[in-house]
Amino acid sequence: MSGWKLREMPDLGGRTAVVTGGNTGLGHRSALELARKGARVFLTSRSGARGRAAAAAIASDVPGTSVEGIELDLTDPASIERFAERVASRADRLDILLNNAGVVSLAFLQRTPAGHEMHMATNHFGHFLVTGHLLPLLLATAGARVCTVTSGGYRYGTLDFDDLDWRKRPYHPVKAYGASKLANLLFTRELQRRFDSAGASALALSAHPGLTRTERQQSSGMGGMLSRLLASSVDVGVAPQLRAVTDPAAGKMGFYGPRFGIYGSARRTSPVSGPATSDALAQLLWRFTEETTGFRYPPPVDSSTFGASAG
Numbered sequence: 001m002s003g004w005k006l007r008e009m010p011d012l013g014g015r016t017a018v019v020t021g022g023n024t025g026l027g028h029r030s031a032l033e034l035a036r037k038g039a040r041v042f043l044t045s046r047s048g049a050r051g052r053a054a055a056a057a058i059a060s061d062v063p064g065t066s067v068e069g070i071e072l073d074l075t076d077p078a079s080i081e082r083f084a085e086r087v088a089s090r091a092d093r094l095d096i097l098l099n100n101a102g103v104v105s106l107a108f109l110q111r112t113p114a115g116h117e118m119h120m121a122t123n124h125f126g127h128f129l130v131t132g133h134l135l136p137l138l139l140a141t142a143g144a145r146v147c148t149v150t151s152g153g154y155r156y157g158t159l160d161f162d163d164l165d166w167r168k169r170p171y172h173p174v175k176a177y178g179a180s181k182l183a184n185l186l187f188t189r190e191l192q193r194r195f196d197s198a199g200a201s202a203l204a205l206s207a208h209p210g211l212t213r214t215e216r217q218q219s220s221g222m223g224g225m226l227s228r229l230l231a232s233s234v235d236v237g238v239a240p241q242l243r244a245v246t247d248p249a250a251g252k253m254g255f256y257g258p259r260f261g262i263y264g265s266a267r268r269t270s271p272v273s274g275p276a277t278s279d280a281l282a283q284l285l286w287r288f289t290e291e292t293t294g295f296r297y298p299p300p301v302d303s304s305t306f307g308a309s310a311g
């Protein structure tokens with residue numbers, strides 16, 4: 001049975017999209033396909049030069065497109081603020097926010113300058129801040145979508161709020177990555193609840209690409225070899241996140257992934273493990289994240305007050 005294809009993406013003329021980590025891998029392909037369908041695209045990279053080069057590559061593939069590379073380091077709150085200000089100074093709407101950037105199963109424990117473990121800081125705290133700073137634009141846009149890219153690895157994650165920075169336990173790359181990807185799903189859950197309480201039409205969604213052969217996700221050894229054999233091409237792996245942000249039939253908290261878990265056509269699926277479906281855990285994580293980052297989203301009352309503010 002044939003599944004959803006990239007060519008089914010609707011026309012996106014007049015829409016604006018932000019793709020984090022748009023200089024390479026799934027983010028770059030997402031930015032390209034969104035631009036091909038007519039969206040104005042802001043893509044990010046930690047390096048201004050890499051971001052500009054990626055934007056130029058898309059512009060040469062899709063003549064006449066509006067695509068801009070902007071520097072963003074998800075581990076640096078000041079960089080996130082500058083990035084959001086730049087987008088807000090350029091656009092008066094934001095239809096699609098694709099929280100795609102991420103670090104994956106880092107072999108050794110790494111910390112940000114603020115001392116936070118790198119997966120949680122980059123993949124969750126960073127996107128929590130990006131979304132918060134861009135919230136006024138999202139709420140100003142009817143039917144805006146925020147899709148946060150997670151991984152089937154969320155199943156290996158638990159949230160130990162007492163030691164999210166791995167100071168008390170021996171570091172474990174897969175579990176640290178999994179925790180950040182579980183956080184991505186819980187973030188989506190609470191964000192949708194807040195959109196709903198605010199009476200906003202925005203959708204919070206998530207997607208995972210299965211196992212995809214992006215340039216950097218090819219670890220060494222037996223695991224790496226198996227990954228290379230089993231992994232899908234970027235064409236296939238990118239489909240769930242593009243379906244999430246463009247399928248007119250997508251609904252609240254839609255979770256998209258490959259049909260057969262690690263490969264297959266993009267379809268709507270649902271988290272299977274307990275913690276990812278817990279409202280209480282989602283709210284606890286939200287409060288913890290606000291405290292850790294010092295950034296507070298206002299209480300969800302109505303869409304005029306559900307804007308961003310620094311706490």
Ligand SMILES: NC(=O)c1ccc[n+]([C@@H]2O[C@H](COP(=O)([O-])OP(=O)(O)OC[C@H]3O[C@@H](n4cnc5c(N)ncnc54)[C@H](OP(=O)(O)O)[C@@H]3O)[C@@H](O)[C@H]2O)c1
Binds near residue numbers: 045047151208210
């Ligand atoms: N590929 C897979 O098999 C797979 C499986 C499951 C889930 N995923 C998820 O899919 C997403 C994309 O993965 P990918 O395979 O395309 O990865 P990738 O090729 O390694 O690209 C990662 C992107 O994230 C950016 N990034 C890393 N650290 C950053 C930071 N501190 N601040 C801002 N940007 C940062 C990188 O930008 P720089 O150029 O600045 O480093 C790069 O653009 C990730 O969220 C990943 O967890 C991938």
